[in-house]
Amino acid sequence: MFSEKDKAQIEKRGSDIKTVEQQIENFVNGFPFIKARKAATIDDGMIRLKESEIDELVALFDKESSRKKLLKFVPASGAASRMFKALFAAKDEGKKDKSVEQYINEIDKFAFAGSLMKVTQGKRDDQSLLNGLLNADGLDYGSLPKGLLEFHQYGDQTRTAVEEHMVEGAAYANRNGRVRLHFTVSPEHKSKFKSLIQGVKKAYEEKYGVQFIFSFSEQKKSTDTIAVNMDNTPFRLEDGSILFRPAGHGALLENLNDQDADVIFIKNVDNVVPDHLKDETIKYKKALAGLLMSYQKKVFNFAKRLDKPEVSDYTRQKALSFLKNELNVTPPKGFRNWSNEDKLAYAKAKINRPIRVCGMVKNVGEPGGGPFWIENGDGSFSTHILESAQFNFNNKRQSEIFNNATHFNPVDLVVSTKNYKREKFNLLDFRDPQTGFITEKSMSGKTLKAQELPGLWNGSMADWNTLFVEVPLITFNPVKTVNDLLRKEHQPA
Structure with a gap:
């Protein structure tokens, strides 16, 4: 299927033949539908925090944050053309x-x-x-990308989405006066981001008494996926070369994997509000981070104890109980008949994973993913963020489960990507490659099939320890069309 010239093109992009052949195979076979068990709801896979608990978690974060390496990670690559x-x-x-x-x-x-x-x-x-x-x-x-657009008015001044993320970052990603922000950008827009930031950085640093430390990354060419004709043969350009296309936000897993931090805040670039509405966002961001820290401590404690040469039955059972009752990981059927050695290996593998705390808002009919319980490939059950494209709506039961979802994924995550030894996980080891997407596109009047990698907060984080927390709807204010900026949430007080 691939000539020597094709192979040279693939290698030049930083990919390899096996990966591209697997992508072709995905086109041929398609991706399997997910096996959803039920929607995650309050007290059944999702946490609803009391006001007193929120206060405690915010206090915990404020106390511990000075000892943690914090980072605000903002996917900001795409153009705002839609x-x-x-x-x-x-x-x-x-x-x-x-x-x-x-x-x-x-x-x-x-x-x-x-x-x-x-x-x-x-x-x-x-x-x-x-x-x-x-x-x-x-x-x-x-x-232009959304990050560079003027979103909000403050008297005779305006702020872009990037500037709103700077202000937010000063409030909750602030470690001893240093605020680290990372933006994923397109190569053609990188200089514009840098120019904007250079022009406003000093004024914001003086206003908020912080030092901003910016970093940028681009979606790697090696993560682009091959496009194919409708018969699954490679789609070729006029010069005979193969067409590769950006593979969606799932490709940014590589960018996230390159970051070094103890606590990483992830939020879409267009989900920002003016200052008079920021208090709830900041409070809940800190509460989610406090919850992450509290669970991080428990997870690290178990991981350390399970790593010892001799592990008692009591420790193993407590770890399994913690997984089931607090991390929402239910072992496969027949687990009770497993040997103690296999049970220990299972506990170690499930405990020693990246952790994410995901804010969830009440479902108000927005398109996109939501929180569900699913059956994993190893027969276990756990909580996941799923997109509608992963459901088989021809199956009545699966359709009912999707329609029973009470909450929606606003992309409001706080994550931990290190183990108890403070070593970074390789995040690529924890994604589910069977959760990609296939879409139809066109180019030069010809129809083609394109492939997206498992979504950053969907299949790319499928094998993470996951906690869902209900957050207020006011924390979710995306700008999908220009007229969304006319909504009261984006207007001056």
């Missing part, structure tokens, strides 16, 4: 729907209105407001 889909249709094809009318009529409510008026020289006709926002000789918002 935010402006309706506006592009209006600009290029004259198709104006209600959302376009709302954009035009309420233009002054957007934080970027001042910048837009400068490029349109004050013109406010429909075409000027569309061209000025989207064209390369205007603000060029249609090709």
Whole structure:
């Protein structure tokens, strides 16, 4: 299937033939549907914290954070073009729907209105407001990433999404006055991120009394996946080379794997709010981190005891009980008949894994993943974040389970990626390669099949110890379309 020229192209990208052949096999066979057992709900796979518990966890985090290496990790690679889909249709094809009318009529409510008026020289006709926002000789918002867009207004000042993450980071990713932030960016936008940060960094450091330490990474070319024709043969460009495509946010597992921190906060770039609404976000971020620290201590204690040359029956049983009752890991059927040696090996393997605490909001009909119990490949049961594409909706029972979900995944995670010896886990060892996605795309008028790697917080973290915690809906304010910025959560107080 692959010529010597193909192999050279694959190797140059940093990948290998076996990986690409496996991707072809995935196209041929497809990915299996997940075996969901039930939705994770309050007191059945999900924690609802009392106000007193939140206060205790925040206090724990505040006490312990000075001794922990903290990092705020923000996936910020993709262009914001989907935010402006309706506006592009209006600009290029004259198709104006209600959302376009709302954009035009309420233009002054957007934080970027001042910048837009400068490029349109004050013109406010429909075409000027569309061209000025989207064209390369205007603000060029249609090709910029969300992080660089002006999201919020503060008097005569505005803030981009990146700046809002800086302000958030100063509140909860602050270790002794040092705030580490990592943004995943596209190569073509990296200089723009650096330029923006360079221009505002000093002012924010003075305002919040901190030192910001920024790092950036790009989605690695080696993680791109092969595209195929509908008959599963490699899709080739005009020059005969194979088409490889970015493999979705699951590819960022490699970027996360490269980070060195004891506690990592993960949050999407567009989920930010103005200062007058930040208190709840900060409180719950600290509470999630406090909960992570409390469980981290328990997990490390068990891992250390299970690592000893001699492990008592009592320690093994306590570890298994902790896994089942607190980490939501139920052993496979017939486990009681296993030998003590096999039970110990099972306990060690399940305890000694990365940990994630995931905030979950009540389901309000947003598209995307949610918290569920599933049957794992080894026959055990545990909690996972699943996407709708992983469900077989032709199966009535699976469809019912999906529809019974009470909560939604807002991508609000606090994670621990080291073992009790403070050694980094290789996160690639804990993903489920069978949880990728296949989609249909087109290029140059031809239909093709594309493949996404297991999602960063879905299949890429499938074999992590997972805790779900209910968080308030106010902590989830994504900007999927430009008009989302008109919602009260993104407007000045």
